[in-house]
Amino acid sequence: MSESTKLNRLVAILKNAPGKICIQPHNVPDPDAIASCAGLRYLLELKGIKTIIVYDRDIEKVDALKLLDIFDIDMVKAQDIGTLSKEDWAILIDSQKGAGNLTDLATDEVVVIDHHELHGNYNYRFEDIRPTVGACSTIIAEYFFENYIDPPHNLATALLFGIMKDTDSLTRGVSDLDIEMFYRLYKHSDMSLIRKLNGSQLTMGDLRRYAEAFKTVEVYESIGFMLLDCSDDSLLGAASDIILSLDSVDVVVAYSMRPSGVKISTRSETSFIKANALVRFILEGIGFGGGHDHMAGGFIPTENISAEKELGIYIKDRALKFIGVLNNNKTMM
Numbered sequence: 001m002s003e004s005t006k007l008n009r010l011v012a013i014l015k016n017a018p019g020k021i022c023i024q025p026h027n028v029p030d031p032d033a034i035a036s037c038a039g040l041r042y043l044l045e046l047k048g049i050k051t052i053i054v055y056d057r058d059i060e061k062v063d064a065l066k067l068l069d070i071f072d073i074d075m076v077k078a079q080d081i082g083t084l085s086k087e088d089w090a091i092l093i094d095s096q097k098g099a100g101n102l103t104d105l106a107t108d109e110v111v112v113i114d115h116h117e118l119h120g121n122y123n124y125r126f127e128d129i130r131p132t133v134g135a136c137s138t139i140i141a142e143y144f145f146e147n148y149i150d151p152p153h154n155l156a157t158a159l160l161f162g163i164m165k166d167t168d169s170l171t172r173g174v175s176d177l178d179i180e181m182f183y184r185l186y187k188h189s190d191m192s193l194i195r196k197l198n199g200s201q202l203t204m205g206d207l208r209r210y211a212e213a214f215k216t217v218e219v220y221e222s223i224g225f226m227l228l229d230c231s232d233d234s235l236l237g238a239a240s241d242i243i244l245s246l247d248s249v250d251v252v253v254a255y256s257m258r259p260s261g262v263k264i265s266t267r268s269e270t271s272f273i274k275a276n277a278l279v280r281f282i283l284e285g286i287g288f289g290g291g292h293d294h295m296a297g298g299f300i301p302t303e304n305i306s307a308e309k310e311l312g313i314y315i316k317d318r319a320l321k322f323i324g325v326l327n328n329n330k331t332m333m
């Protein structure tokens with residue numbers, strides 16, 4: 001077996017950890033983040049390295065909870081873990097320092113494995129950031145196969161589900177590696193569990209929130225706008241996908257009021273309008289955002305918001321201005 005695989009390099013680094021080793025996904029972890037944590041934890045355990053998966057903020061979405069339940073994945077909430085210090089190392093999964101969806105715990109963040117765009121250089125001891133890859137689960141799956149380790153059925157299934165969720169079943173932001181890992185995981189996966197997970201996407205509460213949110217939908221120039229009352233980013237994304245399935249909509253801008261500010265999610269199924277560029281344009285000067293061409297998100301802190309009613313108008317205005325700029329550039333070319 002080659003000594004130079006990423007996993008082996010990571011293990012060599014972690015052997016020097018002075019304290020506990022935490023695997024930390026982004027806040028309100030989604031299936032891709034959870035599966036990636038569980039997969040990495042298994043691999044490290046095989047190599048003699050004990051870890052705990054630590055996360056912040058409640059998991060609200062029912063498919064993520066079901067994933068924890070079906071696969072018996074053990075994760076601890078940050079506030080329940082007692083004391084953490086700089087002596088304890090953190091492996092950031094499906095997120096990075098400065099990403100906006102990650103609580104900065106007392107740990108020293110020394111490792112990052114992520115598929116989002118680079119959020120700056122933090123001198124990690126180990127970093128594997130691949131923005132072109134559709135799911136973090138794909139990267140972890142590669143760690144298995146690269147080291148000739150077959151994932152157990154449960155983990156293979158969880159990772160497969162992670163890839164399905166983050167790439168919308170291999171139709172969004174997919175790389176060759178996602179397809180290759182999907183194919184290899186598939187042989188180890190239990191499709192009856194995938195069906196079970198697909199059959200557990202919403203609670204009655206979610207459905208009611210959706211019903212209210214759908215009443216707010218307005219469409220201008222193939223952009224659908226929606227206000228959703230929820231505190232869960234993945235719920236916001238899932239509701240956006242339903243609006244994206246409207247024939248008249250190519251792009252969705254959905255937003256949600258939170259106690260600390262406004263969360264914005266953008267989705268695009270056209271290459272002309274990039275979801276990440278759109279969210280950055282909307283938030284210019286008042287917030288921060290980023291993500292992929294097809295899906296992105298951002299946040300406006302409360303102090304930058306003047307009035308709730310005008311906010312909806314502001315968001316629409318900025319989004320339509322962005323389309324105007326794109327159209328202008330097109331005619332000038």
Ligand SMILES: [Mn+2]
Pocket residue numbers: 032033094115134135136166
């Ligand atoms: Mn992900």
